[in-house]
Amino acid sequence: MTPSDDLLKEAKQVLANGNMEEGVKKLVKAAENLETKNEYEMAAKTYEEAALVYRDLHHADESFKLFDRATLMMVRMPQGPGVYREIVRLNIRAGEIADAANEHKRAADFYFRAKDFAMTDEEKKTTNIRAADALENIADGTEEQGDFSETISLLRKVSRLYYTAGDEELGERINDRAVRVALHWARTSKIKGDFLSAGNALAEAAQIMQTIGESPEATRIMMEAGELYEAAQLYEKAGNIYDAAQEAYKLQRLTSARNQALANAAEAYLKMEGTPEAVAPLLVKGGNMFSELGRGMRAKWAFKRGSEMFEELAKRAASDREVDSEKKYLRYQAMCLKNAGYEDRAEEIYSQVTKYYLGQAQNRSKAGDKERQAIALEEAAEVFLESGQKEESKKLVEQAITLYVELAEEKSTAEDSETASKLYGRAADCAARLGDTERDQSFHCMASEKAEQAAEYYRQLGVPELATIWIRTAGTEALQTGSDKMIEKAIQLLTKSAEGFKAANELKEAFEDLFGVFEAHFMHYPDRRKQIKTTISSMEEIAKTMQDDIINALTSLIIALNEGNHIGALLILQENEEGLLTKEDRIRSLIAQSKIVRATR
The missing domain is CATH 1.25.40.10 (Tetratricopeptide repeat domain)
Incomplete structure (x- = not known):
């Protein structure tokens, strides 16, 4: 008989003799002994047994802690349906005990955990409703207070x-x-x-x-x-x-x-009063509103105040030698001056800024640095566009495209697929600014192709992590083409990159790519319900493993979307607005799509 068996036998004998306080301590010690030997399943059962004794002794907090320990033991076991079912059972039982003890916050936590590991839709709904009931009980108390x-x-x-x-x-x-x-x-x-x-x-x-x-x-x-x-x-x-x-x-x-x-x-x-950084952008917003209403004098006053604040910020940036910030604020100052009616002064500032960027482009050209030259040309083009010189802006964007493509071809010849991919991506962005859909798609296709070549290079070198990153890039670039053929390819590539991240135990990155796969299916091929369900299942598996609040929320949100429950999805977004801020626009597009392609509730 092992020491663990001896401890268990002794604990149960003490309990049978009616000494509950001493017996439960021995049970916990036996469970801890089993845990140190990696006998997690038996340890979980013993922790649960001890938790139930503490329940009978009305030591609720100790009982809950041991249910948590029992769950941890199950989490440490090889994951599978049997383990998930046991975690659900444990936490539902703990939730029921917590509810009975009027510990509704703890009850809700246990039910939420059970929901995260639930395998069936019915289990998820049941645990959701139990959690809701527990939270409503808490709300009753806070309202009274x-x-x-x-x-x-x-x-x-x-x-x-x-x-x-x-x-x-x-x-x-x-x-x-x-x-x-x-x-x-x-x-x-x-x-x-x-x-x-x-x-x-x-x-x-x-x-x-x-x-x-x-x-x-x-x-x-x-x-x-x-x-x-x-x-x-x-x-x-x-x-x-x-x-x-x-x-x-x-x-x-x-x-x-x-x-x-x-x-x-x-x-x-x-x-508004306050720092220029906070107030100036809102003065611009207010000025635009007054302009829309046809209230010219109020608009000019708002823009004039804004120009003064941006001038202050530009001077401060210049004194700190933050050149990029200085030029940015000068552009805002010029925009405000132009809208306030001071067009000559605005033109002077625009001219000053464009000369700076064109000078930067010329210097980079002399140094043979085509990439930085193109970036400077893009900056100058933006300023020309802001000042109303659209044709001059287009010319500079075209020059930037030429440089990016020339450099991308040079890098391709030198077998530097990574840099070539990045450069084709930048060329695509420039084409998009010109409204040139054909070249935009073409350059994104080239960027995707080069990214695949970079991935293959790292695969052959035996660096799977970098190969996975470039597979993701290839998929992202393919998505941006907007063509059916490339979207199909993007889905395959992002699925593959998700597998690579999962193999490297980068689960958050894997989840991110699976979200991209779901998004592509749902927005372009919503009738592919089987593939969508498979993707969601993969995301649920990661959510179960990570137990991250935002990943859990996003998983619940896409399930609601796929079921046509757009109100539920919107409520999840509102509740997790800060954590999902970077995806808000994408999620709102998915909600709008859900109203069209799924029976709404």
């Missing part, structure tokens, strides 16, 4: 969970409750003179109402929130929510209301 901000945050999570579980009725009920709480919070905060909280509460209510399709009322509430932010002298927040309201009015085709919202936003931005 008057913590309305936390209550609304919790209710939005609950609503999202019900929607993603397919229960629209419960999702709508919780959303309605969240709106009621937000409006109550706004009223009480306003009475207290806490205009910031009142504005935040109305902003929350408006976003919830927009999500469930109550746009007219939501827009009215946005305008009221803007007024409260102005009362709190938070003019940027006021301007931003007025701006959101005018976008909503635009969709509703309410011209007069939209013009009022635009005017309010512009006036709010004009009232």
Whole structure:
């Protein structure tokens, strides 16, 4: 009999004799002994047994810790369906114990973990709903305590969970409750003179109402929130929510209301005080709004103030010898001056900046540095375009394309496929700026081809990590062509790069490429349900292994998209807005596509 067996036998004898406190300590010691010997399955069972004893002793925290240890043991085992089922069972049981002890936060955590490892749709929905119920119980308590901000945050999570579980009725009920709480919070905060909280509460209510399709009322509430932010002298927040309201009015085709919202936003931005870095861009935004409204004098005043701030920033950058920043701010200054009516002064500044970049291009040409010469020409072309000299801008972009292609061909001849790929990619970007679709596609094709050659070179050298990176580049370039043939190829390449990253244990990178594969399928071939499901399954496997909040959220989001549950997907995006910021535009495009290609809920 092994020492572990002796410990287990002794622990069970002590428990049988009724000494629960001493017996459970011996059980834990036996589990730890099994863990050190890598006998993870038996260790998990023993930890669970000890957790149940602590439950009976009403030591909830100790019980939860041991359920966590039991789960960890299962995670350390070779992964497969049997292990996943056991993790789900363990965590559902722990969640039930936590709920019974009124430890609803811990219960929700256990249910979420169970959902992450669930194998079937039914299990995922069940654990989602249990987590939602636990969070709603917490929300009941925070509402009683008057913590309305936390209550609304919790209710939005609950609503999202019900929607993603397919229960629209419960999702709508919780959303309605969240709106009621937000409006109550706004009223009480306003009475207290806490205009910031009142504005935040109305902003929350408006976003919830927009999500469930109550746009007219939501827009009215946005305008009221803007007024409260102005009362709190938070003019940027006021301007931003007025701006959101005018976008909503635009969709509703309410011209007069939209013009009022635009005017309010512009006036709010004009009232801002603060650092030039923060205020100047918003003065430009306000100036553009006034221009759209035909209010020329207010627009000129906004642009004049903006020009003064950008001039200050340019001088500061010059004194710090930050040349790129100086030229950038000078361009903004010139743009503001031009819009304010000081065209001669604007032209002087534009001329100064273009001369600098053209001089840089000339110097690089003399040094034989074609790549930096092309980059300088691109910069000069942008400035010419900003100053209204479109033809001169086009000429410089064409020159940059010629240089990039010449250099790419030279690098190809020298068998430097990496650099050739990058250069063809830059040539493609230039062609896109000219609106030349044919050359844009052609250069992206060349960039993809060269990237594949670079990948093969590193494969032969025995450096699979670099080969994988270049396979990804080849796939990304192929996607940008927009052609059916190349998109098909991109899907194959990104699938292959995901496999390479997975083999290198770079799971986050593998997930990123699989997201690209899903996106390509869903946007271009949405009827390929089997392939889409296979891709999602691969993403779920990575999510189970990594247990990363953002990856879990994105996985849940694409599942909702594929099921046509665009409201659930939108709620997930809103809840994880900061973590998904870099993908927001792509996700919103996928949500719009979901409304078209999937039966919506």
